[in-house]
Amino acid sequence: MDLKKTIFGIDIAKGSPAARRDPSYAVVILQDKNLEKLRMVERHRLLQLIRDYKPEILAIDNIHELGSNRRELNRFVGALPFGTRVVQVTGGDEPGSLEAIARRYGIAINRFDPASEAHACALLAQNGVGSVLQVFEDATRITVTRARSLGRGGWSQNRYRRKVHGAVRAMTREIEAHLKAYTESNKTSYSLRVARGYGGYTRGEFIVQAPREELKVRTGRFSDVQVRAKTIEKDSFKFKPLRGSKRVYVIVGIDPGTTTGVAALDLGGEVVYLGSSRTTGIPETVETLSEIGKPLVVATDVNPMPHSVERVRRSFNAVAGLPPESLGIDEKIELTQGFEYANAHERDSLAAALYTFKRYKNKFSQIEQKVHTPSDLDEVKARVVKGETIDSALSELRSESTSARSEAMVEKVESPKVKDETLLRKE
Numbered sequence: 001m002d003l004k005k006t007i008f009g010i011d012i013a014k015g016s017p018a019a020r021r022d023p024s025y026a027v028v029i030l031q032d033k034n035l036e037k038l039r040m041v042e043r044h045r046l047l048q049l050i051r052d053y054k055p056e057i058l059a060i061d062n063i064h065e066l067g068s069n070r071r072e073l074n075r076f077v078g079a080l081p082f083g084t085r086v087v088q089v090t091g092g093d094e095p096g097s098l099e100a101i102a103r104r105y106g107i108a109i110n111r112f113d114p115a116s117e118a119h120a121c122a123l124l125a126q127n128g129v130g131s132v133l134q135v136f137e138d139a140t141r142i143t144v145t146r147a148r149s150l151g152r153g154g155w156s157q158n159r160y161r162r163k164v165h166g167a168v169r170a171m172t173r174e175i176e177a178h179l180k181a182y183t184e185s186n187k188t189s190y191s192l193r194v195a196r197g198y199g200g201y202t203r204g205e206f207i208v209q210a211p212r213e214e215l216k217v218r219t220g221r222f223s224d225v226q227v228r229a230k231t232i233e234k235d236s237f238k239f240k241p242l243r244g245s246k247r248v249y250v251i252v253g254i255d256p257g258t259t260t261g262v263a264a265l266d267l268g269g270e271v272v273y274l275g276s277s278r279t280t281g282i283p284e285t286v287e288t289l290s291e292i293g294k295p296l297v298v299a300t301d302v303n304p305m306p307h308s309v310e311r312v313r314r315s316f317n318a319v320a321g322l323p324p325e326s327l328g329i330d331e332k333i334e335l336t337q338g339f340e341y342a343n344a345h346e347r348d349s350l351a352a353a354l355y356t357f358k359r360y361k362n363k364f365s366q367i368e369q370k371v372h373t374p375s376d377l378d379e380v381k382a383r384v385v386k387g388e389t390i391d392s393a394l395s396e397l398r399s400e401s402t403s404a405r406s407e408a409m410v411e412k413v414e415s416p417k418v419k420d421e422t423l424l425r426k427e
Contacts, residue, residue: 009122
């Protein structure tokens with residue numbers, strides 16, 4: 001359970017997405033240990049709150065409460081801040097109604113009170129229950145076109161056509177130079193298709209294997225040229241478990257380069273992943289690590305840390321694992337003795353992870369002697385790695401567990417009558 005995330009729980013309080021008028025929502029905001037309830041929030045105000053708070057999770061019991069069809073849902077999700085995930089807490093690995101799932105987790109709920117249901121959604125997501133809605137690919141389409149119509153023909157018009165098409169070509173090449181530098185440094189890729197016209201291009205279209213927010217490409221109208229960037233939609237909605245069965249803390253070693261090696265150890269020092277690929281870029285590495293577990297430390301065998309590894313580390317807000325000076329070949333061979341690996345890249349990534357684990361091994365042994373609850377063991381280790389003392393980590397964990405249990409017991413009350421349902425009102 002992560003009590004430090006900002007989580008929105010929402011439930012329809014009045015209306016329907018299929019109606020002519022936008023629905024109003026009950027909203028519960030969990031932020032650190034603070035709780036805020038809003039009982040009647042119109043759709044546009046909900047989006048503004050989400051932009052202001054930038055929550056990690058927007059929890060709901062049915063995604064169709066956000067839009068009656070795919071187009072509306074795509075529009076809503078596309079308006080969310082980068083990093084905010086929509087989580088449906090029902091379905092998937094948790095069968096049954098919202099009320100049944102909440103009861104399973106010890107969360108009392110008043111099904112006649114939208115605010116109570118919104119609170120239950122937020123608490124369930126906080127406990128890792130639910131599936132993340134995936135609407136968009138991690139890819140962006142950038143188009144470069146004329147900003148205006150060329151009109152009819154003629155000699156002067158031909159000169160103008162050549163000027164505009166030349167401007168489209170120049171802008172396309174400028175963006176391509178930027179994307180080439182970006183993809184080379186981030187080990188990802190792009191493709192370009194152009195439509196040629198008199199004196200240049202009538203259109204240029206890039207498909208970039210990276211989120212739009214990372215590309216930093218200027219969009220808009222520039223004299224004779226228009227540039228647009230749009231995240232590519234998936235062919236159909238997909239769901240990914242919010243909490244995977246392998247979602248454990250891991251120590252990661254990465255050896256970047258033309259071939260990227262990645263190794264991951266659990267906090268007991270066991271290898272849970274070891275692999276390498278010539279086509280793996282930063283987005284693919286981040287996705288792979290997200291599926292393996294929760295990176296606690298991202299390490300490398302060289303000092304200073306390469307930029308690409310630093311970017312992966314920042315993606316998870318992980319602790320940096322660095323040797324005082326770059327490891328030599330003999331040291332890496334000694335560290336990885338007894339392990340099987342396919343190439344030098346896997347060896348180097350594994351050496352980085354093992355070297356980092358050895359640094360924490362004595363501290364982990366002390367923790368294992370003090371912690372007698374298996375479910376708390378990795379959490380205490382993680383907090384100590386992040387800088388807490390063993391005693392303070394244990395004390396804070398007990399305090400948070402007690403607080404979470406108290407918050408989960410939502411008292412059943414009758415649904416209050418709202419006189420003016422257009423007002424935003426705090427409970």
